Amino acid sequence: MSELLVQEKEVVIPGQILAKGMDFLPAHGTFREEDNIISSMVGLVNLNGRLIKIIPLTGPYIPRRDDVVIGKVVDIGPWGWRVDIRWAYQAMLSLKDATQEFIERGTDLTQFYNIGDILMVRIVNVSGSKVIDLGMKGPGLRKLTEGRMIQITPSKVPRLIGKQGSMITMIKEKTETRILVGQNGNVWISGLDPIKEKVAVDAIDIIDKESQSEGLTDSIEKYLNDKLGIKKEKKVEEKKEEVKEEKESKKKEK
Amino acid sequence: MVKRIDGRKFDELRKMEAKVGVIPNAAGSAMFKIGKTTAIAAVYGPRDFQAYLQNPEVGVLRCNYNMISFSSGGERVRPGPSRRSREISLVTEKALLPAVDLSAFPNAVVDVYVELINTDAGTRCAGISAAAMALADAGIPMRDLVSAVSAGKFKGDFIADLNYEEDSAEEGVDFPIAMMPRTGAITLMQMDGIVEKDDIKEFMKIGKKACEKVYEVQKKALREKYGK
Numbered sequence: 001m002s003e004l005l006v007q008e009k010e011v012v013i014p015g016q017i018l019a020k021g022m023d024f025l026p027a028h029g030t031f032r033e034e035d036n037i038i039s040s041m042v043g044l045v046n047l048n049g050r051l052i053k054i055i056p057l058t059g060p061y062i063p064r065r066d067d068v069v070i071g072k073v074v075d076i077g078p079w080g081w082r083v084d085i086r087w088a089y090q091a092m093l094s095l096k097d098a099t100q101e102f103i104e105r106g107t108d109l110t111q112f113y114n115i116g117d118i119l120m121v122r123i124v125n126v127s128g129s130k131v132i133d134l135g136m137k138g139p140g141l142r143k144l145t146e147g148r149m150i151q152i153t154p155s156k157v158p159r160l161i162g163k164q165g166s167m168i169t170m171i172k173e174k175t176e177t178r179i180l181v182g183q184n185g186n187v188w189i190s191g192l193d194p195i196k197e198k199v200a201v202d203a204i205d206i207i208d209k210e211s212q213s214e215g216l217t218d219s220i221e222k223y224l225n226d227k228l229g230i231k232k233e234k235k236v237e238e239k240k241e242e243v244k245e246e247k248e249s250k251k252k253e254k
Numbered sequence: 255m256v257k258r259i260d261g262r263k264f265d266e267l268r269k270m271e272a273k274v275g276v277i278p279n280a281a282g283s284a285m286f287k288i289g290k291t292t293a294i295a296a297v298y299g300p301r302d303f304q305a306y307l308q309n310p311e312v313g314v315l316r317c318n319y320n321m322i323s324f325s326s327g328g329e330r331v332r333p334g335p336s337r338r339s340r341e342i343s344l345v346t347e348k349a350l351l352p353a354v355d356l357s358a359f360p361n362a363v364v365d366v367y368v369e370l371i372n373t374d375a376g377t378r379c380a381g382i383s384a385a386a387m388a389l390a391d392a393g394i395p396m397r398d399l400v401s402a403v404s405a406g407k408f409k410g411d412f413i414a415d416l417n418y419e420e421d422s423a424e425e426g427v428d429f430p431i432a433m434m435p436r437t438g439a440i441t442l443m444q445m446d447g448i449v450e451k452d453d454i455k456e457f458m459k460i461g462k463k464a465c466e467k468v469y470e471v472q473k474k475a476l477r478e479k480y481g482k
Binding site for chain 1: 281282299300301302303313353355358359360361362363390391392393394395396397398399434435436473476477480481
């Protein structure tokens, strides 16, 4: 006799028994021990027929093929570049995947990408031995300049992007910045106006911290409106701004 | 009814408090407070680990236990790096290892730092309880949480969660255990003092019950951070 002990979207913790009996199948984030299916991470339950899956609420970024990520060049060798993509193992960007150009033997590779450069790359392959191959062939894959990188929890990337990009598009449009989100939780922000850029950074920070709260898109919209509205009135009435800021700080506390 | 020095019942634990996510820089962190003993655990990783210790089959768990220099009066235990802290680092690692599944991170390391900011007996247990929550917060795959508490004997009575006076008394027996609450598997068992053979059974009984109480607090703290 099989029995389901949790509900859809319930928050579970490691070691919690999700279901008893052989009628259910363990999927990502769960495992079977004897007759029981047990959660192995903190996350939300997702039921799909007989499959029980956990959508993680925290945890490291796990590289998958064809993910577009943002990483930092940490080493250069004769084979290409080594890139840190916030994963326990460094990823390799080999010469053949890096560029369409012909690179002659002995060329100084720093003229393409140097140590410390931020790259937007695609994961070409993840091998069983955890060696990750990166590629730069594809639309939008390039070296990122003129901007800054911030980091969010990798599991919150889908929340930052929103349904069909609703959240990120809203932030982009309201703050007039360019934002690139890597699947590994690295976010690249470049805006013409540093004040607006700061607002965008703060908004992303709020999303990272309060990703589970309901109606997040609305509250972020309100936050952006408030913040950007204030900036326009700044020169006219300084007092008003102070009052508003007080209100906001109270809101934040809540 | 005879009670203990601080007025607790024999199987009563000190007041517990737990909080998850206390260190923003870490991948996962937790605070566990039991009585006056306060442990803070932070987890970093899985991260690159190019050392002779790396294991190509499975990830390595590396624990470090430390009592902060101002954490105690230093009457009995002097804080800081010592033989004792090395030993407790090791038993912490051994206590946590059966619960974590690092097979997805070969050659990498997960670092667990346990710092005791105030101590009043039961530090290794508080450290393990905090570390288990921190590992869960870091999203490391786990088979179960680990709850730890000490059992013991003081003036002939079997007691749970010894305080400093009971622990340091000459006739006292300290018997810290750690348990994976779902299966009841014991991952840490140490003993300090002279006991009879039959006492061990009693320690296990009282200790397991106490661990379950710790588990309830850990569960609540984790849900508090991630629940709505």
